[in-house]
Amino acid sequence: MLLQRLKHGLKRWWRQRNFSIWYAPSYRLPLTSLASHHRLDPRRAEFALWYLLDVHSVEHSQVHTPTKVSFKDLARVHQPQYLESLNHAKTLASIFTVDPWDIPTEQLVNSYRLACGGTLQGARFALEKNGIAFNLLGGFHHASPHRSGPLCPINDIAVAIETIRDEGFQGQVVVLDLDAHPPDGTEDCLKHAPKVWLGSLSAADWGPLPHTDETVLPLGCDDQTYQTALQALLHRMPTPDLAFVIAGGDVLADDHMGGLGLSLKGVRQRDRLVDNILAGTPSVWLPGGGYHPNAWKVLTGTGLILTTGSTASIPKGYLDREREANTFTLLPSTTQAQSNLSEENTDE
Ligand SMILES: [Zn+2]
Structure with missing residues (x-):
């Protein structure tokens, strides 16, 4: 009993020293129609951060503001011409399936560059501290070198991997993609990258992914079936020196776009299983998608x-009570920013 408590205390102490969150107010994506079109709550990141601070799981000193990823780093993965095209409302409108008039181009590009910066800076932190980074927006796994995918203009994980490689990291990387959709873009970005293993559990078959250890689960897959498949995937995973985990928020039963059937409890078990397997491994955790009113609870x-x-x-009704008590005041609204993606306006 005493040993157990000591072990728990030690783990908590280690986590406080070696765990950091990346978050910016601009993680609230500036698209008014996101919630109605995709049922993606733009406030997911701030709800999660609010709760984690409120219950003292995280201290303010552990929360870091990312800096925008540079054009140079984005161009390690994406073609310059493609990056230029993201400065146009029409291109972004097709990625988010909304009308071009609903796209505040600069703000939106700013949000994604910040999120991509958070993933990269999280990877550097994880390697330096042998720690865990939790970026509250990221896992844009449908973006390829020269094309976007749904809600994914740029691929933050691929950009982070290519950048830390350039900075000298040579170890084994694993990308555990536990979003409900397959990592078609990440596979395309990393198919020739040495010492990168990509594993995926999803509910959708979007065609062959020859460089991915892919499991397509049955629609509505329950907690137990999911756990069994996850254990098998983790068993096949090589020993990592750095891990990226997309802890997808769209795996819940009744998620608008996911197709899986996990409970909130089942998702927590998923995360615990992966966290235990990765104990002691530098890792970067990301939310991926989430199109259910409880997606913020998955992230939290x-x-x-x-x-x-x-x-x-x-607790049920937690957010409503916080709002009623008027204590939910963590964040200002999305900030304005100048952040065009062009070679002239880049490496700040
Ligand atoms: Zn998804």
């Missing part, structure tokens, strides 16, 4: 597992 639950290991459920 990931944070709880990574910090305290708590599997306690989030």
